[in-house]
Amino acid sequence: MFLKGSSDIVHLRQSPDFRLSVNTLLRNGILPTNGNLQAQTEALASQVLIGGGETNPRSVPRGNFTLKRLFHAGHLRSTIIGNFIANLKESLGNNVIRVNYLGDWGMQFGLLGAGFQLFGCQEKLKNNPLQHLFDVYVQVNKEAENNEVIGQAAREFFRQLEQQEHQAVLLWKQFREITVEEYQQVYKRLGVHFDIYSGESFHQQQAQEVVQQLQRQGLLKTTEKGTGVVDLSSAGDMSSYSTVLRSDGTSLYITRSVDLAAAIDRKERYNFDEMIYVTDKSQGIHFQQLFQILLAMGHSWAERCQHVPFGLVQGMKTRLGEVVFLEDVLDEARGRMLRNMSQSKTTKEMVYPEDTAEKVGISALIVQDFKGPLGSDYKFDWDRILQAQGDTGVFLQYTHARLCSLIHRYGDGEEGAFDPSLLLDQRSISILQHLLRYDEVLYQSVQDLQPKHLVNFLMTLSHLTASAHRELPVKGSPQAVAQARLRLFSGVCTVLANGMKILGITPVKKM
16 A cells, blocks of 8 residues: 555555365365365465465476465455555545555466466356366476476476567466456455556566666675675674575565565655555565665665564365355355344345345454454354354444434434433443544554454444443434434444444445
């Protein structure tokens, strides 16, 4: 996210997403058929998502590319956290530019491109694009294990990409467009939008220029092993350094040099006042070193760059026990919420119950994710997050819908005379005192970019309102009292809706 005058960039690092089932992994030999499948899959996901270590840019990745981009938890968390931060900043008057930064470059595209040339079909790509790309990738991975010709073809395809050869670039663009379109469909369901879809591919040439700049500034040192590093130690004794180049001159961490180039480009392009990166916490050291290198290069604005890390979600699965992916999570939330609503005696008749179930289900996911510190891991439990009572997104929505129903029936109290002296009972005073904290909570939230402050505020407001709804009836009260209470409940409804929207929740008026 960029903030400009005051402006922000909210920057989400995403990766191309393909959808697959665990059965597909089993069928193609990526997962073993024996043992605890759930545990094996979650362990594999954790290893791939955390990443780390050195990878040879000339080698052919096998399996990791697909899984790294499939597992949902990181995608869901980075998306809703970045959306919250952008909404929060905008609510406080900042001009925010929302950037989705895709991992859209690298040898894995060489393997996918070579695989498509061997096994791909444009007709299947048109009818079911993501599934076909996944099928091709699984097949080429399997073939590459015992056939070095496949590896050579992958390296050749990526060489063609780097050389900007027309056919290779055309196919790569097709893969990228499919990925972005799929993301946009899911983001639409989440109520999320991005101003810019950027990626590693946009900054390849600039990354080389950054390396040359590091050399000119004397920041790029050569170790005894011949690797190129930037000394980050305060004493200049190489006690802390960041490796940039291998001994053969190739980039060790492509994302590091590319991220340097991307950050510099964004500053030149948008002249932001603040830039915020949202990724999982395993990338903390990467961003710490990224900001240090930028400062060493003379970019003082790097002090206004910030990394917001988040933890892992554990145990997210469907009723069938399979590990699920981003779209599956949304489908599952909608389906479970629809069943809960159909079984509830208080559910109102609705024209589009599926739409309401989707909104309430997503609010349940968001509140569960935002209740604690973002950096903490948490255990996912469908039954707990979809409870109608307690500190859940369902309870927030129910409170808002109940207030909307009251206002729809009796009005918002704006038309008649308002006498604040009729709100001196303890329930009304407690609500009014709590409402006065709203600005303070927003200020607290923007200091540490943690949504838990706002979630806790809205939950307390909802519990206070539930009690007041029982003890401060509108129906049957004298008109002046009824008008005063309606004015109070209308104010609560407005603050609830505004706070929910900042969290990324679409308030429903009936449920």
